[in-house]
Amino acid sequence: MAKQPMLKFTNVARDMPPKREAEVRREDFKEIYAEYAEAKAAEQASRCSQCGVPYCQSHCPLHNNIPDWLRLTAEGRLREAWEVSQATNTFPEICGRICPQDRLCEGNCVIETSGHGTVTIGSVEKYITDTAWEEGWVQPITPAQERTESVGIIGAGPGGLAAADMLRRAGVQVTIYDRYDRAGGLLTYGIPGFKLEKDVVVRRNEQLEQSGVTFRLNCEVGRDITFDEIRSAHDAVIIATGVYKSRDLQAPGVGVPGIARAIDFLTVSNKKSFGDDVPEFSDGSLNAEGKRVVVIGGGDTAMDCVRTSIRQGATSVKCLYRRDRDNMPGSQREVQNAEEEGVVFEWLTAPKGFTGDPVTGVLAQKMRLGQPDATGRRAPEVIEGSDYTEEADLVIMALGFEPEDLPTLWDCPDLPVNRWGTVKADYITGKTEAEGVYAVGDIVRGASLVVWAIKDGRDCAEAILEQLSAAPAVAAE
Template identity: 40%
Template sequence: MGKATGFMEYVREEEKKRDPLSRLHDWEEYAFPFSNDTLARQGARCMDCGTPFCHMGMELNGLTSGCPIHNLIPEWNDLVYRGRWKEAFERLVKTNNFPEFTGRVCPAPCEGSCTVAISDSAVAIKGIERAIIDKAFAEGWVQPRVPTKRTGKKVAVIGSGPAGLACADELNQAGHFVTVYERADRIGGLLTYGIPNMKLGKDVVERRVRLLEEEGIAFLTNTEVGKHITVDELRKRYDAVVLCIGAQKQRDLVIEGRELAGVHLAMDYLTVTTKWLLTGEKDETFIDAKHKHVIVIGGGDTGADCVATALRQQCKSVVQFGKHPSLPKERTDDNPWPQYPLVFTVDYAYEEAEAKFGSDPRQYCIQTKKIVGDENGKVKELHTIHMEKKVDEHGRIVFKEIPGTEKVWSCDIVLIAIGFEGPEPSLLQQFGVETVNKKAKAPRYKTNIEGVFVAGDARRGQSLVVWAIHEGREAARAVNDFLRKH
């Protein structure tokens, strides 16, 4: 695919980014798309692989390798190289319902398993994907696909994140009448309130939602199942129900001082910030980091988004604590290709923090011991100790405190970004759905309740947007099979 010798002739190029300091003055997306000439060169780097590992979509050693939705990557790389853009778009949407989302926020496990990446930099797959779908929208190739025939069957999808939207899209195209219930005031779930504007503009999400509406999907916002409509009513009204409620139960920090004012869960912070950007209004729940010292506990992507958000709110300083050591600059022997590469990278948020304050905000191997407040019950400092990561005599990874490394950090806001425990259990309980390890127990997306299905993070646990789309697509397949028999 592509140019036979392209991977030898051309080097990988990255998407251009706006200047880190200047982009702190707004909330717009930080990356520029590739030029057409650059895209042709990057598409040309795609090899004529005997086996294209980029779209194998599986987990190796607990990490995603290749594309979970099995995008036809070599095919649309070749078409972009040849300038056949509309055909590239047609190939892309055969497997991906929402490439405008994955082309912006996916960590690109496809690139980690790219064959070129064995000995060189991977093909710029993610940037090419985004360019294809953006061009398709600009050229008017993306048009509503209104089903010509309807089955008469009705399906309720609970939750409008990427899994719910993908499931609804597939079921609608199969001819069923689909209604999506969302308890928030806007459709999109994680896409709207969990991912900041800088990574995924909300106009991009709204554009897709409008398209799905034109195609016949009904959306009900501000409607919480179990509160505004009972589970029994829902089951009587619909032939099948799909629970795509995510893994929204945030993991909290059980620690002295957790109750102090100024200590917040990360997703609460990101959500109220996005609501303010969308409405222009601040209520009593708004969390403002302006002129404040901010500490983020948790070294993942959500923590990085908190760093970027605090910077745009003009914080006085920001530090991010991670439990693990810094990643190596190159793959280690126990992280071989085609596994997802566990290597050191500099996210957009860290570029911005370094440009603003002169250093990377990440601190490694940090254990928070307690949070201390002032006489008014507001957080004023955070106490930590350094940890050492070791392997014990049983081969288990353990973290041990290093005496003498205690430190006190002044702070005004603490944001807890240590992951998610699973779905909120109340709705699953109301449906009578069995759970295991805090996730819905649903082999092949079927729960123990006939006609009730589950997909996305509620089924597999906290994961990637691309896995959510995969789950939504596969759950729709299971629902469709069920409806054909009933």
């Protein structure tokens, strides 16, 4: 009888890939986790219990068939593992790096509840697809038959790219329009290299281009091309712009030099990593070197900002968040990484204003958690008499993102949006009330996870393919 390759969680401990020492990794923007060796990946995959109801799969937005590709990895059948993995996920090597596994698949691993430590799903997923790239298994898309229909996609982020991949596999002609000079959206300019090295994104963009996807970069809708022109050029249009308008803080001193938006700070840093000439970095306005940095916010974007500031050479980095550690929205794993690298967290602290012009400090006040609000989270309350000043040379606002006013920017008043400004669309198909117009990702959901954008893009592509196939044929004249 063949030896049982799985269910080894009782005698094999959870073991993440080695993490570079904080003193070393804070000096560069390379990813902090090493790659599994084949034997270690197989060992960790073998810990899977192959449970009858795989909660890891049901709590993954893409419903990836995790138990099957873990078993195939444990058996050394890596190409089959990759084929199963990529069947449901357009970019598994990206999700393996940046998904908050502690809140999704790994956070719902059955063996975790028995005290044995979750399977390292994300690290194995990353290993499988990185191996596929190294072995040449990932190839440009070659549709069995080309189709005449075309789809225009506005936004080259994860949702738009996922939809483009699916549509090209069916032979549909795809053009992607994006305001930036490189494709990838937040994968390229929002997420720092220490979480997602940029060659990982670039090779996917190149694969799609080699697959026949047309990219029109440095092309902003409403400035370089109208929305109506895009609609008239394609059989369907997908809006996948994401949400890039930063939430503002209404407080004395807002707007003085030295107070920056998180998206601007991260974009400049990533452009610099590409080797671009970035005036805002060179003149020091969006460069943390030698500065006391204060980041306001508690989400993953705030974590990206504090860890980027450390790498740029800030003299000190503090993060102010109005709730406590247990109630912050960001990944606990990212908080731990930030603390290891020298970031100081000021929990239960909120800003009430700023001093100096340019900024010299944050007027802060201490908070306590009161009764739960409508969402069930305990609402922060001000502790009277607790005000103090947090000295700062650079303040980065990471308070979340809102949608831009697309109907006005694009001169398309018939584009259906809700009272929050996000596009009104069916959550499964992405279809809007406007004829032939679909929307996916954050521009529908509000600021969310990359994995949800990928799911939306894939689902929308399927809906468009069904719609195109159901459309009556036009008789030749």
